[in-house]
Amino acid sequence: MLIKRIIPLLLFTTLFSCKSQHTSQGSNHQYNNALVNQSSPYLLQHAHNPVNWYPWGDEALEKAKAENKLIIISVGYAACHWCHVMEHESFEDTAVAKVMNDNFVSIKVDREERPDVDEVYMTACQLASGRGCGWPLNAIALPDGRPVWAGTYFPKKKWVEVLEYFIKSKEEEYDKLEEYAGQLQEGIKSSDNITFNGGDINFTKDRLQKAMGQFQVTADGKKGGIRVSSPKFPMPAAWEFAMKWQHFNPDPKTEKVLNAALDNMAMGGIYDHLGGGFARYSVDDEWHIPHFEKMLYDNGQLVSLYSHAYQSTQNPMYKQTVVESLQFIERELMDRTGGFYSSLDADSEGEEGKFYVWKKAEIDSILGDETASKYFAEYYDVKGRGNWEHGNNTLIMRKLPADVAKKLKVSESDLKTSIDASRKKLMSARDSRIRPGLDDKILTSWNGLMLKGYCDAYRAFGDEHYRKIAIQNGNFIIDKMMQKDGRLNRNYKDGKSVINAFLDDYANVITAFVALYEITFDEKWLKKAEKLTTYAIEHFKDEKTGMFFYTSKLDPKLIARKMELTDNVIPASNSMMARGLFALGTYLYKNEWKEMSSQMLHNMIGRFDEGAEVGFYANWFQLWLDMVNPPYEVAMVGDNHDAIRKEISTKYIPNAFLLGGKNEGSLELLEGKLLEGETMIYVCQNKVCKLPVTEVEKALELF
Numbered sequence: 001m002l003i004k005r006i007i008p009l010l011l012f013t014t015l016f017s018c019k020s021q022h023t024s025q026g027s028n029h030q031y032n033n034a035l036v037n038q039s040s041p042y043l044l045q046h047a048h049n050p051v052n053w054y055p056w057g058d059e060a061l062e063k064a065k066a067e068n069k070l071i072i073i074s075v076g077y078a079a080c081h082w083c084h085v086m087e088h089e090s091f092e093d094t095a096v097a098k099v100m101n102d103n104f105v106s107i108k109v110d111r112e113e114r115p116d117v118d119e120v121y122m123t124a125c126q127l128a129s130g131r132g133c134g135w136p137l138n139a140i141a142l143p144d145g146r147p148v149w150a151g152t153y154f155p156k157k158k159w160v161e162v163l164e165y166f167i168k169s170k171e172e173e174y175d176k177l178e179e180y181a182g183q184l185q186e187g188i189k190s191s192d193n194i195t196f197n198g199g200d201i202n203f204t205k206d207r208l209q210k211a212m213g214q215f216q217v218t219a220d221g222k223k224g225g226i227r228v229s230s231p232k233f234p235m236p237a238a239w240e241f242a243m244k245w246q247h248f249n250p251d252p253k254t255e256k257v258l259n260a261a262l263d264n265m266a267m268g269g270i271y272d273h274l275g276g277g278f279a280r281y282s283v284d285d286e287w288h289i290p291h292f293e294k295m296l297y298d299n300g301q302l303v304s305l306y307s308h309a310y311q312s313t314q315n316p317m318y319k320q321t322v323v324e325s326l327q328f329i330e331r332e333l334m335d336r337t338g339g340f341y342s343s344l345d346a347d348s349e350g351e352e353g354k355f356y357v358w359k360k361a362e363i364d365s366i367l368g369d370e371t372a373s374k375y376f377a378e379y380y381d382v383k384g385r386g387n388w389e390h391g392n393n394t395l396i397m398r399k400l401p402a403d404v405a406k407k408l409k410v411s412e413s414d415l416k417t418s419i420d421a422s423r424k425k426l427m428s429a430r431d432s433r434i435r436p437g438l439d440d441k442i443l444t445s446w447n448g449l450m451l452k453g454y455c456d457a458y459r460a461f462g463d464e465h466y467r468k469i470a471i472q473n474g475n476f477i478i479d480k481m482m483q484k485d486g487r488l489n490r491n492y493k494d495g496k497s498v499i500n501a502f503l504d505d506y507a508n509v510i511t512a513f514v515a516l517y518e519i520t521f522d523e524k525w526l527k528k529a530e531k532l533t534t535y536a537i538e539h540f541k542d543e544k545t546g547m548f549f550y551t552s553k554l555d556p557k558l559i560a561r562k563m564e565l566t567d568n569v570i571p572a573s574n575s576m577m578a579r580g581l582f583a584l585g586t587y588l589y590k591n592e593w594k595e596m597s598s599q600m601l602h603n604m605i606g607r608f609d610e611g612a613e614v615g616f617y618a619n620w621f622q623l624w625l626d627m628v629n630p631p632y633e634v635a636m637v638g639d640n641h642d643a644i645r646k647e648i649s650t651k652y653i654p655n656a657f658l659l660g661g662k663n664e665g666s667l668e669l670l671e672g673k674l675l676e677g678e679t680m681i682y683v684c685q686n687k688v689c690k691l692p693v694t695e696v697e698k699a700l701e702l703f
Contacts, residue, residue, distance in 0.1 A: 018080035018135040018291070034059070039493040040110040041439045042078040046087060050097035053108040056117055058556075064105040064143040070170055071145065072100060075109040075118050075137040078439035079280075079293035079343040081352050082153045083136040089156045096160060103167050104140075111135065112342060112443060113491050113499055116551050119562050120188060125150035127187045140166050146181035146559050147188075189560045196545045197602045203627035205249075207608065211621060212245055212254060215614040219257035223286050224264030226615045230285040234265055234278060236301035237571045237618040243308060244625050244654045262309050265302075266321045267397035272356065273380060274395065274427045275331075276324030278302050279346075288396050289388055292353040292436070293346040296333055296446045297570050299325055300340075303453030307460040311652035322457050326466070329450065334469075335442060338476035339492060340450045345437035355436050357392035358426070360384045366429045367422050375415060376422045379404050442492040444481045444501055447473060448508030449570070455515035459649035467519055474516050477509060478528060486535030503550050503564065506536040507576035514583050519649070521641065521661040529584055533593070536577065546599045548577050565604070571619035574600060579623050586631060586657055589668045589687075598627065629655050630685055632703055633669055636660035638679025647696045648681075653703060 034054045035047040046053050054060035056073075064071045074091075076083035090096045100106050111118035118137065124147040125133035139150035140162075154162060169177055215238070218227060225232040242258045245251075265271065268287025270279050277299050279290030303325050310318040333341040348355040360382050364373045376382060380395040387393045405412040454470035457463070480497060481489050488501035488509065513529035516522075540548040542563070550562050550573060564573045578600040585593030601623055608617055634656050636644045641660045648658065664670040673682055673692075680692040683702040693699050 018076075018082050018293070035108060039491075039496055039498075040078075040113050040441060041437070042076060042083075042110040042112075043108055045078065045084075046091060046108050049087065049091045050094045050101075051091050051106050052097075052101045053106050056107055056109050056114055060105055060107045061145060064145075067105070068143055069103065069105050070148075070166060071141040071143065072104045072106040073109060073117070073121055073137075073139040073141055073147075074106065075111045075121060075139075076135045077110060077112050077343070078437065079295065079345045080135050081291070081293070081346040082134075084345075084347055084350075086136050086138075086153050086159070090154070090159045093156060096156060096163075099160060099163050099167075103163070105143075110441075111137070112439075113441070115504070116502060116555070116558060116562070119550065119564070120558050120560055121147055121150050123188045123191050123560075123562075124184050125152070127184060127191070138162075142177065142181050144559075146185050148177045148181050148184065185559055188562075192563045192565050194545055194547055194563065194565060194603055194607075197599075197605060199602070201598050201602045203598075203601070203624055205628050207605075208245070208621060208624055208628065209249075211608065211614050211617075212242075212249075212251075215242065216253045216257060218613060219261070220285070221253075221257045221260050224257075224261035225285070225287070226613070228285060231281050231283050231291070232270075232285060232287060233281040233569050234270070234298060234302060235569060235615050235618070236298075236305045237567050237622070238615040239305055240308065241614070241618040241621045241625075243305075243312060243652075244622055247312070247652060247654055248625065248629055262306070262315075262318065266306070266317055267400075269394040269396040271321065272324075272328065273397070274423055274430060275328050276326075277328035277332075278325070289394055290353070290356075291346060292356055294328075294344040296329075296340050296342050296443075297449050299329060299333075300446065300449035300451075300453040301570070303329075303450075304456040307453070307456040308652055308654070311460050311650060319461065322460070326454070326457060330469070332438070335440070337480065338469075338472040339442035339480065340447050340473065342439040342441050342443055342446060345439070348434050348436045353392075353394075355430070355433055357388065357394055358382070359386070359391055360393060363393075363426065366425055372418055372422050375404075375408060375410070375418045378408055379415070379419050440493065442480075444477065444488055444490055444492075444505040445508045447477060447481075448505070448510075448512040451477070451512040452508070452515050455512065455519050458519050462646050462650065470516060470519065474513065474525065481505075482528070482532070486531040487539075488532065500552055500555055502552075502573070503536065503540050503548050503577060504570070504573035506532050506540070507573045507580055510536075510580035510584065511576060514580065514587070517587075518658045519645075521645070521659065521665075523665055523667070526584070526587055526667075529580070530588060533580065533584055537596075545603060546596060547603060548574055565607070566616045567619045568616065575617075575619035575623065579619065579626075582623060582626060583657065586633065587659065587667065587669075597623065601627070626655060631655045631657045633657050633659060633682075633684040633687070633689075634699070635670055635673055635682040635684065635689075636679060637664060637670060637673045637682075638662065638675070640679035644679060644681060644696055648699065651700065656703070 029048040031048050031050045033052050035043045038055055109117050121139040122133055122137055128150055134152050136153055139147045141147045220228045226235050226238060239261050242254055246254045264287050270282045270287045270290045277294050280293045280295050280298055281291050283289050283291055303322050306318045306321045346352045367373045381387050381398045382393045402412055405415045451470055451473045454466050458466035480492050488505050489497040490499035490501045490505055510529045510532050513525040517525040539552040542549055547563055550564050566572055567575055578597045581593040581597040604620055637660050639662060645658055659667055664674045681699040682689045682692045683699055690702050
């Protein structure tokens, strides 16, 4: 059978891939293809390949049908190391390009701009291989777009073998290709099947207790992370769930795995100890060697996570992690318009990580002081032979500062002074290096995550700068990405915003705008969130199940209309939407939205019972905690409301929804709460308020 002969081709694919750059335009090139007018840095990287690439769209699909050619759909993103490798080995090779051009219509897709297309063919890869896939994602499809095969990275020789195999199969076994395409299409359509759960809705703590028990077993309590094995991804939603659970149900086992993750990620090589910010994942099980690309979506969520962790523990290392990460964002990923760019490449000068690693001799020369070098080497595990490959060092903290100071027989304050001075010198030297490529497109969804990060950082630390940046970014989204009817665009670059938004764009911005309201008490943000929610319900909701499709009903149809149900490195758009409906329903007294949220969670129960990893449902479980521990509506009304809000916000109270202002505003819960000459604090639950108080300390006693 054809599938049995295809599968061996897949076995190589997951060994080398950017697991689940460069801008160039102009006429001074030997080759130009249909990507030259695109705005995506990833597509522009391929605009001068000898391959006749097309962007995803009607032109390419109609060409394939008219010429009866198979389609190559090649998906990647600007920061992907193995995407660059395959481009150099195969797509810049004229002989390989001739095979592709003569026999296929070739389409390049930026998976960050078109996650809908990526999801369809990524699912095909997973179904065909029976294992995880990554990027670059390369699929072969019939002229109508139905895939018959998908894999990831291939070296040139293997890639040509794949192409020749399908050229021959088209000529000799086209009926079997048709048969397999039908099987794959059905598999893609059914991969996220979910049904309406009509049973009684009753969320109890018992199911969550079971989930947390599983989590404690699978988490690495020593080195931190979801699994003991490698690679390790930060998975912020999982640790947000663990922290929230620990708040309501203190348990030494949960505390152990949570602290192990927070400490080891912040101390590990996955964190940039000179410039701030996190890399995408660690290739080893100790967070030592990062896959050096730095993504906005990771850093937005991790800023939120460490802000919450600081509220909970007051650990100064967590504050430093947030402060330095936001310095990185503003220095390297913030546009003058107020939007945030997507990512930094893993590579510079064609070598992964070259911008970030050090030889010990180079460090010694820059610092120019034997004592400073000694302290720095001990602090960051710098070795003469290197702590990584080729004699290079990645900076990693193996021990806490107090333990390093004790070993060096120096005071902790003197050690800190020395390390801070050394970091500045090395950062200055690093700034003179050739920088990794920047993907400067602005994505609505990821901006929502970063905006939420700024709101959470402001709540934790009270730094007015963070609130200013948050408001600036919120206004950017309204001005550049949002239409009057509530429709969003997905992307923005060079003044253009051309792709209709997907569900994650709505869900993440809705959540972020609610957070913006909580740090400003400006009802503008709730009203905008309400408009976005209304639009999303009209254009994305599946009336049969109560869940939401990933694509709008206005979008051109793909071979399957997918739903995003399981949380991953980024929470699923359905879980984010459900949490947004719950929060807005609470603020706006829209019980129908809260009921919609409950039904969505209720629909997922069957999946939870299948024993899947907690990390894949962590955001859903946070919503479940809100059902088990109903939120407090904390209202503060009067002249001193901002100071009171600021003081309450320093505490980690994950089920507190803040509202208020100088006056009562238009929210029903604030009606009748203003008392002339006083700023009153009301702690309410399910619209029932306890007696008001005027002091934060007394208000906190009411939770």
